[in-house]
Amino acid sequence: MKRFIKLPQPKTKSNISLEEAINKRHSTRAFSNSPLEIEEISQILWAAYGKNAHGKKTVPSAGATYPFDIYLVVGSVNNLENGVYLYDGANHTLSLIKPGDIRKQLAQASFGQSFVAQAPATVVLVAQFKRTTSFYGKRGERYVYLDAGHIGQNVSLQVETLGLATCMVGAFDDIGVAKILDVQGDVVYIIPVGRP
Ligand SMILES: Cc1cc2nc3c(=O)[nH]c(=O)nc-3n(C[C@H](O)[C@H](O)[C@H](O)COP(=O)(O)O)c2cc1C
Structure with missing residues (x-):
């Protein structure tokens, strides 16, 4: 069992422009059963909470408090054991925190949305509200949700x-x-x- 994974270096160029990506983006609720590749996972997690050219994260965060822990649920990724992983954006690594395919349970807890069980991998954003509310008090709660939107849009x-x-x-x-x-x-x- 490999508990610690160094992810491949993410790319900072792609064949499609930002405008094309914005234009094409839409929700899909059915996935083929073909597995994802670790390079794809690397790219997605980097976009979510990786390190950018300024040595900060790929997303803005209120007061640079970065309230999110980013988890990855893996059910079908080549060369990656099924399980729940914690992403470390500073080092671009994954740590296995819980082995096994939990996708069916995750879909059940998502009120039976079956595409959640179909997806080869799922990014889960878990907030530590105190990181932001200890600076900003009640208003920090709003900032946490705004931060989540930035992460979600980068991923999408x-x-x-x-x-x-x-x-x-x-x-x-x-x-x-x-x-x-x-x-x-x-x-x-x-x-x-x-x-x-
Ligand atoms: C905050 C938020 C929560 C959402 N939750 C769900 C959800 O639980 N299930 C689902 O099928 N779609 C969900 N959606 C997707 C929206 O239904 C979808 O974005 C919307 O219908 C517009 O379609 P489009 O993304 O294809 O443009 C969610 C979207 C957002 C932004």
């Missing part, structure tokens, strides 16, 4: 440039999902990714 546009598909998922049982993943914090967004 990166997915488009890779010729992959996604549908943002906000409808789920928060506590149920946290239990299934075995994580602390508030689950804010579920982003299943696959081939159209």
Whole structure:
């Protein structure tokens, strides 16, 4: 069992323009059963919360408080064991925190949305509200959700440039999902990714 994975270097150029990606983006709720590649996972996670050319993250964050922990649920990725991983954006690495295919349980906790079980990989955004509210008080709660939007949009546009598909998922049982993943914090967004 490989618990620690150094992801391949992400690319900063693609064959499709930002405008094309924005123009083509749409929600897809069915995925083929072909697995994803680790290069694709690397690119998606980098877009979500990786390190950019300024040594900061690929997304803005209120007061640079970066309230999110980024998890990846893997059910069908070549050369990556099924399980739940925590992404470390500073080092561009993954750590396996829970082995096994949890996709069916995740779909159940997402009120039975079956495409969640079909997706070869799913990015899950888990907020640590205190990182932001300890600076900003109650208003920090708003900032956490705004940060989630930036991450979600980066992921959805990166997915488009890779010729992959996604549908943002906000409808789920928060506590149920946290239990299934075995994580602390508030689950804010579920982003299943696959081939159209
Ligand atoms: C915050 C948020 C939560 C969403 N939650 C779900 C969801 O739980 N299930 C789902 O099928 N689609 C979900 N969607 C996708 C929207 O239904 C979809 O974006 C919308 O219908 C517009 O379609 P388009 O993305 O193809 O342009 C969500 C979108 C957002 C932004």
